[in-house]
Amino acid sequence: MTEDLSREIFGNLGETSKAVFYALAVVSSGVFAWGVWRRVQLWRQGRPDNEPINWREAFQNIRTRALAQRALRGARPKASFAHRMLFWGFLVLFIGTILVSIEHYSAAALGREATNPLFHKGVYFIIYEITLDTFGLLMIGGALWFARRRMRADSSMEHRTADWLVLASLLVLGVTGYFIEGLRIIRESTPMPGISFVGYGFSKLFAAVGVGKSNVDSIHFGLWWFHSVVAFGFIAALPFCRLAHAIAAVFSLAITPKPLGRMEAISMEEIEETGEVGVGRLEQFRQRDLLRLDACVSCGRCEDLCPAHEAGKPLSPRDLVQDLRGHMESATPSALHGETIGAETLWACTTCNACNDICPLGVRPADYITDLRRHLIGEGELRGAPATSLQKMQRAGNPWGLPAQDRLTWADGLDVPTVKDNPDFDVLYWVGCSAAYDRRTMKVARAVAQLLARAEVNFAVLGPEERCTGESARRMGDEFLFQELAATNIKTFTKHNVKKIVTHCPHCLNSLRQDYPQFDGHYEVVHHTQFLGELVAAKKLKAAAVMNESVTYHDPCYLARVNGITEAPRALLPDNLKEMPRSGCQTACCGAGGGRMWFDDPAEERIGQGRVTEALDTDAKTVAVSCPFCLTMMTDGIAAKDDTIKVRDVSELMLDENQSR
Amino acid sequence: MKIIVPCKRVPDPDQKLRLNPEATDIDTAALTYILNPFDAIAVEEALRIRETAKPDAEIIAVSIAPAEGEADLRTALAMGADRALLVEHDDTLDPWNVARLLAAVIERKQPELVLMGKQAVDDDANQTGQFLAAQLGWPQATFASQIEFVDDGLLVHRETDLGIEVIRTSLPAVVTADLRLNEPRYASLPSILRAKKKSIEQTTPAELGVQPEPHVRLIGMQLINSQRNCEKVETATELLTKLREAEVIG
Numbered sequence A: 001m002t003e004d005l006s007r008e009i010f011g012n013l014g015e016t017s018k019a020v021f022y023a024l025a026v027v028s029s030g031v032f033a034w035g036v037w038r039r040v041q042l043w044r045q046g047r048p049d050n051e052p053i054n055w056r057e058a059f060q061n062i063r064t065r066a067l068a069q070r071a072l073r074g075a076r077p078k079a080s081f082a083h084r085m086l087f088w089g090f091l092v093l094f095i096g097t098i099l100v101s102i103e104h105y106s107a108a109a110l111g112r113e114a115t116n117p118l119f120h121k122g123v124y125f126i127i128y129e130i131t132l133d134t135f136g137l138l139m140i141g142g143a144l145w146f147a148r149r150r151m152r153a154d155s156s157m158e159h160r161t162a163d164w165l166v167l168a169s170l171l172v173l174g175v176t177g178y179f180i181e182g183l184r185i186i187r188e189s190t191p192m193p194g195i196s197f198v199g200y201g202f203s204k205l206f207a208a209v210g211v212g213k214s215n216v217d218s219i220h221f222g223l224w225w226f227h228s229v230v231a232f233g234f235i236a237a238l239p240f241c242r243l244a245h246a247i248a249a250v251f252s253l254a255i256t257p258k259p260l261g262r263m264e265a266i267s268m269e270e271i272e273e274t275g276e277v278g279v280g281r282l283e284q285f286r287q288r289d290l291l292r293l294d295a296c297v298s299c300g301r302c303e304d305l306c307p308a309h310e311a312g313k314p315l316s317p318r319d320l321v322q323d324l325r326g327h328m329e330s331a332t333p334s335a336l337h338g339e340t341i342g343a344e345t346l347w348a349c350t351t352c353n354a355c356n357d358i359c360p361l362g363v364r365p366a367d368y369i370t371d372l373r374r375h376l377i378g379e380g381e382l383r384g385a386p387a388t389s390l391q392k393m394q395r396a397g398n399p400w401g402l403p404a405q406d407r408l409t410w411a412d413g414l415d416v417p418t419v420k421d422n423p424d425f426d427v428l429y430w431v432g433c434s435a436a437y438d439r440r441t442m443k444v445a446r447a448v449a450q451l452l453a454r455a456e457v458n459f460a461v462l463g464p465e466e467r468c469t470g471e472s473a474r475r476m477g478d479e480f481l482f483q484e485l486a487a488t489n490i491k492t493f494t495k496h497n498v499k500k501i502v503t504h505c506p507h508c509l510n511s512l513r514q515d516y517p518q519f520d521g522h523y524e525v526v527h528h529t530q531f532l533g534e535l536v537a538a539k540k541l542k543a544a545a546v547m548n549e550s551v552t553y554h555d556p557c558y559l560a561r562v563n564g565i566t567e568a569p570r571a572l573l574p575d576n577l578k579e580m581p582r583s584g585c586q587t588a589c590c591g592a593g594g595g596r597m598w599f600d601d602p603a604e605e606r607i608g609q610g611r612v613t614e615a616l617d618t619d620a621k622t623v624a625v626s627c628p629f630c631l632t633m634m635t636d637g638i639a640a641k642d643d644t645i646k647v648r649d650v651s652e653l654m655l656d657e658n659q660s661r
Numbered sequence B: 001m002k003i004i005v006p007c008k009r010v011p012d013p014d015q016k017l018r019l020n021p022e023a024t025d026i027d028t029a030a031l032t033y034i035l036n037p038f039d040a041i042a043v044e045e046a047l048r049i050r051e052t053a054k055p056d057a058e059i060i061a062v063s064i065a066p067a068e069g070e071a072d073l074r075t076a077l078a079m080g081a082d083r084a085l086l087v088e089h090d091d092t093l094d095p096w097n098v099a100r101l102l103a104a105v106i107e108r109k110q111p112e113l114v115l116m117g118k119q120a121v122d123d124d125a126n127q128t129g130q131f132l133a134a135q136l137g138w139p140q141a142t143f144a145s146q147i148e149f150v151d152d153g154l155l156v157h158r159e160t161d162l163g164i165e166v167i168r169t170s171l172p173a174v175v176t177a178d179l180r181l182n183e184p185r186y187a188s189l190p191s192i193l194r195a196k197k198k199s200i201e202q203t204t205p206a207e208l209g210v211q212p213e214p215h216v217r218l219i220g221m222q223l224i225n226s227q228r229n230c231e232k233v234e235t236a237t238e239l240l241t242k243l244r245e246a247e248v249i250g
Helices: A015-043 A055-067 A077-109 A122-152 A161-188 A197-208 A216-240 A244-254 A268-274 A287-295 A301-305 A317-329 A343-347 A354-358 A365-378 A384-396 A404-411 A432-437 A439-454 A471-475 A479-495 A506-519 A528-537 A567-572 A593-598 A609-617 A628-640 A650-660 B037-051 B067-079 B095-109 B128-136 B189-195 B236-245
Strands: A427-430 A500-503 A524-527 A551-553 A622-625 A646-649 B002-006 B009-011 B033-035 B058-065 B083-088 B113-117 B140-150 B153-160 B163-169 B173-177 B200-203
Touching: A015 A216, A015 A244, A015 A287, A055 A244, A077 A122, A077 A161, A122 A161, A122 A197, A161 A197, A161 A216, A216 A244, A244 A287, A268 A479, A268 B189, A287 A317, A287 A365, A301 A317, A301 A354, A317 A365, A343 A365, A354 A365, A365 B189, A384 A471, A384 A479, A384 A593, A404 A432, A404 A439, A427 A439, A432 A439, A432 A628, A439 A528, A439 A628, A439 A646, A439 A650, A471 A479, A471 A506, A471 A593, A479 A506, A479 B189, A500 A506, A500 A528, A506 A524, A524 A528, A528 A567, A528 A650, A567 A650, A593 A628, A609 A628, A622 A628, A622 A650, A628 A646, A646 A650, B002 B037, B002 B095, B009 B067, B033 B037, B033 B067, B037 B058, B037 B067, B037 B113, B037 B140, B037 B173, B058 B067, B058 B095, B067 B083, B067 B189, B067 B200, B083 B095, B095 B128, B113 B128, B128 B140, B128 B173, B140 B163, B153 B173
Parallel strands: A427 A500, A500 A524, A551 A622, A622 A646, B002 B058, B002 B113, B058 B083, B083 B200, B113 B173, B140 B173
Antiparallel strands: B009 B033, B140 B153, B153 B163
């Protein structure tokens, strides 16, 4: 019985109709291709990309991020759900249409009658109809949800007439598709019409209002054409509307984005040749950066997470990307710096990487910012406290400008071996500038050194030979200062045969791990929480015990989100940890990354106040941290709110435990 | 319009100073220098004048220093000064003689405006600008916190102990910069690299026809003991006892 089960493709349509249909198909695809080509031309303004595509990764990215929609995260679960419905619905209907055309052309090629299909019949047809009817509902559901969302949205959502047209045409396509199905069921008296369950319902409805064999042909014909014209229009409009993000996304995902926290190195020669550094004009972005501007559909997940935006700074990663996109599209663009993107916007970023991490389609807002900052630095467009810090790094090798001879002040009264005292050390303890010069952070270094000594670790410090890693200089856009500092440090590492480095600073850690290998500095770099964890596992130290006072833990961006280290610090902390709502890799920035540490903000304008409130709301009596910048920011933030809870490094809590018993 | 910005190099204030063995001056052996921050403000102001009021302005940075002083002139060039002149001289000079050398330079270069720091952060003399104006017979506007071009002259806001004094002066004039005049821009390494292509003219006091005649002689120098001993006390009585012991109070 299922053998006769099928439907006629192009049923009820004469040869003229088919010819017109194909003509329209050609026009529509032509417009589509031209539209895509126009975008490609825009992308090609950028610097050429010679990095080869890793096909395995590309395939995997497209599979997980696009097809499986697995990257849709963030604080918009309903919108994510609606997007999945719309996307999967659309995708399946699209594949269905392709299958029908394959059937049609192969049947025609084999000289079969229109009523004698090749495979579009029988059990296949049953599955096909049920599936398509189901996914059609998903698409309509998704489109309706988005329309509802749009109607209720506040002014923060950008509204273009085209957006409504897109949603309307998706709805029209979905609904008329079912109508046509219903009319076809009446017209062809398809056996087992229940498999096209939505269309079957409509056929009953139409029959009830008087549609029958006598009049169905003309109605079907009219509606079929309406559906086709809308479909062709939709295809043609795709590259010109917001849905173009789907096209750019395929490219964006095929070019695997860099790991978080890694920056592109610029060569000194290149700068000497061009006399320019960073991105001052759009065409100085790479082609991949420009195509990613088109992958942005302005969903706002990045803005939801941006700590600068939360603090009321003039930065929204979404707006930044959209402004750059507008600049790229504009025939007569205004100046990139100053007009399209303000310096205040660029300096507001903490490079916390939340935006880079959350973007489902691989857009990297923070990377545009660092590229654009490089230009500002090259042009001397930085003033005040942060400029002074860079100057001090330049002349003294640390942001405070203090003498290198004072780098061991923190160790006064402790027996801390330098690389000269102990040239055969196994592990280098990288102290960093904060612990060398900041009174509060000195205590962290003292705790770490005492724990290492207690566990009889064969370690040494560089002392006066240490220089700033240049991490914040690089993220502020001062690539040359960074390269100079990195070269000095790498030379020192080579001189002392450094293999393994332990550090309590996640910024130093990330720089040594991800920046230094670009300049031939390859070391095993671990965070002190990892290293101390190993010592606890080896029973050489005790972890912080259950404390009478409750503890919360603040994950540093560069440790958790960027380097994925979230368990090591927790393993050292009491089990009764009071977690903040944003924790682990979804942590919220303290406000000091990306060179923001060196900006003088009044307390009420500081980035990270929301994070302080979050920590206070846990009612914990101690905030455990594992980054010197977080330590400073959380301490200052809590003091500004007149609260007295303590902020302590994980190592300090451990030292308490190891000294007390 | 031509603007001359005298630039002094000063010991980096973040480092620890030591005295020479004879205790007659600070030990310059391992000293690092920076461009006097007030002079950096003067350079910045000159750049702003060129960016806004006088696009044709030519900015010349001038320093009186040993040959190594070229590095600090490079900072001024990296910030955006057009060219630089180094008057090579090894010994320390008192403000009167600095002013004499600058006056000789100014007579040759004929600028319409001399913009300089109100003082240098090493000896904090705060005299050179005033001496220079006197020697040149030019009007002066010291401690400027705002400079505006009006008609053929300048409107300068001066920071005084009594408040902001607004004065009007004709040109040429000597204007000395106070702290709040502006925030100098950052001279990054790429701009320093670019600045290497700009020329630094060299001259000597002899070539300028000036024989330094010291008016001030430095007889000795001593370091201030800035060591602080902190101690926590439990009660006010204990604090009183401690203060009496230290003979701070009777």
